[in-house]
Amino acid sequence: MSLSSVRYVIKETVLSLRRNTWMSFASSATVAISLIILGFALTLIFNTSNLAGSMESDIQISAFVRVDQTPQQVSQLQTTLQNLSGVKQVTLVSKQQALNQMSSSLSPDLLKNLDGSNPLPDKFIVKVTYPNQVKAIATAVQKVPGIDRVNYGQGIVERILKFTHWIRSIGFTIMALLALASIVLISITIRLTVFARRKEVHIMKYVGATNWFIRWPFMLEGMIIGLVGAIIAAAVVVYGYQGLVTYIQANLTFVPVINSYLFIRNIVLLLMFSGMIIGAVGSLVSLRRFLHV
Amino acid sequence: MFIQFNNVSKTYSTGARALIDVTMRINKGEFVFLVGPSGAGKSTFIRLLFREERSTRGQVLVNGKNLSRIREGRVPYLRRNIGVIFQDFKLLPTKSVYDNVAFALQVVGASSKEIKKKVPEVLALVGLDKKSDVLPTQLSGGEQQRVCIARAVVNDPSLVVADEPTGNLDPETSWDIMQLLQDINKRGATVVMATHDHEIVDALQKRVIAIEGGRIVRDEEKGAYGYES
Numbered sequence: 252m253s254l255s256s257v258r259y260v261i262k263e264t265v266l267s268l269r270r271n272t273w274m275s276f277a278s279s280a281t282v283a284i285s286l287i288i289l290g291f292a293l294t295l296i297f298n299t300s301n302l303a304g305s306m307e308s309d310i311q312i313s314a315f316v317r318v319d320q321t322p323q324q325v326s327q328l329q330t331t332l333q334n335l336s337g338v339k340q341v342t343l344v345s346k347q348q349a350l351n352q353m354s355s356s357l358s359p360d361l362l363k364n365l366d367g368s369n370p371l372p373d374k375f376i377v378k379v380t381y382p383n384q385v386k387a388i389a390t391a392v393q394k395v396p397g398i399d400r401v402n403y404g405q406g407i408v409e410r411i412l413k414f415t416h417w418i419r420s421i422g423f424t425i426m427a428l429l430a431l432a433s434i435v436l437i438s439i440t441i442r443l444t445v446f447a448r449r450k451e452v453h454i455m456k457y458v459g460a461t462n463w464f465i466r467w468p469f470m471l472e473g474m475i476i477g478l479v480g481a482i483i484a485a486a487v488v489v490y491g492y493q494g495l496v497t498y499i500q501a502n503l504t505f506v507p508v509i510n511s512y513l514f515i516r517n518i519v520l521l522l523m524f525s526g527m528i529i530g531a532v533g534s535l536v537s538l539r540r541f542l543h544v
Numbered sequence: 545m546f547i548q549f550n551n552v553s554k555t556y557s558t559g560a561r562a563l564i565d566v567t568m569r570i571n572k573g574e575f576v577f578l579v580g581p582s583g584a585g586k587s588t589f590i591r592l593l594f595r596e597e598r599s600t601r602g603q604v605l606v607n608g609k610n611l612s613r614i615r616e617g618r619v620p621y622l623r624r625n626i627g628v629i630f631q632d633f634k635l636l637p638t639k640s641v642y643d644n645v646a647f648a649l650q651v652v653g654a655s656s657k658e659i660k661k662k663v664p665e666v667l668a669l670v671g672l673d674k675k676s677d678v679l680p681t682q683l684s685g686g687e688q689q690r691v692c693i694a695r696a697v698v699n700d701p702s703l704v705v706a707d708e709p710t711g712n713l714d715p716e717t718s719w720d721i722m723q724l725l726q727d728i729n730k731r732g733a734t735v736v737m738a739t740h741d742h743e744i745v746d747a748l749q750k751r752v753i754a755i756e757g758g759r760i761v762r763d764e765e766k767g768a769y770g771y772e773s
Binding site: 253254255256258259270450451453454456457458459460461464465 | 594617620621622623624626634636638647648651652653654655656695699
């Protein structure tokens with residue numbers, strides 16, 4: 252595209268935005284409303300996903316060591332377990348630590364009453380890289396000689412995994428639907444401005460303008476409209492979310508919420524990007540009908 | 545730029561048969577009138593020439609290219625070599641006379657230097673060099689048609705097609721427009737003009753192709769309009 256063409260496209264875009272101030276504003280407002288919904292849905296989805304992730308990361312295997320193992324054999328066992336594929340981390344909880352934990356959570360008198368003997372076995376806490384492999388790894392751990400038995404919350408783990416999978420699928424479906432709805436809304440609004448200029452589009456076609464040359468000003472216009480809408484939406488979502496986080500942290504302390512600069516920045520960037528894409532695609536969709544001359 | 549129709553038929557999706565098995569040839573530099581009753585197929589004939597419509601059957605050859613087969617992406621480049629003049633002028637009301645003409649050059653990516661040179665030239669040709677800053681709504685019908693013609697020829701097309709260019713004009717203004725079209729023809733462009741104006745056709749003694757019911761019923765050099773009006 253030549254320099255004079257670029258200048259033409261920019262001039263046409265600015266002119267059209269100025270000529271249709273109210274229409275452009277209405278389109279921006281449409282984008283803003285869609286993106287506010289999308290933005291809050293996003294924070295909800297990411298938080299649920301985060302919650303699901305922290306539930307998944309709590310999944311671990313307790314492997315109890317047979318009582319006849321010497322301390323050397325126990326440390327050898329740790330190495331063996333560490334080398335199993337899919338294992339992220341192995342921590343030893345010695346029988347003494349286990350006893351201390353138990354007595355502090357049950358009764359301080361427990362140690363005294365046991366009279367120096369310790370009925371508890373040594374235990375390894377095995378963390379896995381991928382939660383959905385937990386069952387297979389638990390079976391493998393069970394087969395290691397010297398391990399008495401394993402416990403990984405059989406039954407519950409499967410349900411947690413199903414739940415988190417479900418949460419993520421629903422989240423992404425909702426996101427996709429909202430994005431689609433926004434595109435439809437914006438294309439309906441932009442269609443009005445395109446309709447007002449259909450004569451111009453036809454003449455451009457008659458004198459030999461290529462479809463892309465005709466599309467550029469409309470696409471740029473759509474992107475600017477989308478970006479303005481996205482900035483409004485981002486402001487509402489960021490302030491709204493921060494208010495929500497403050498409220499939840501003060502009143503519902505047991506609910507974990509994401510509160511990081513990075514997370515908010517990503518949401519803002521994602522909204523702006525979506526706004527521009529929605530605006531551009533919306534324009535192109537409305538224009539399509541008028542290009543067939 | 546020659547035009548050749550080989551057994552061209554056009555049936556619209558509504559079932560209307562606008563052209564039926566039309567075969568004819570127009571040579572480079574000719575001036576041709578297309579006459580016939582309303583609904584005979586004149587407009588379809590014109591629209592086939594700049595690929596606004598595609599023929600249902602047969603070949604429409606313009607400068608050796610078969611427009612029925614041409615890829616959609618090539619159509620803009622084809623049209624840059626064809627000037628189209630409309631009965632209703634199709635001017636942009638928000639742009640000045642100058643900008644309406646410059647528009648045709650801008651959208652094909654001409655440099656601003658080229659635009660500044662060509663637009664005044666072509667406005668002088670149609671006699672509107674003094675009205676370049678005026679909006680189309682402030683012009684008379686004849687003047688608006690001149691702007692339309694200026695826009696059509698600013699790209700130096702080798703073919704100019706006109707669908708009833710004088711249909712909305714009074715007789716005197718029509719003669720001015722015809723003078724202009726003849727000038728354009730003398731400069732080398734092939735001109736095809738659909739018209740109902742029997743006085744003009746009878747007076748100018750050009751080739752006349754008459755269409756009725758989608759078929760060519762008459763094709764004669766130095767022809768007459770041949771219909772009661």
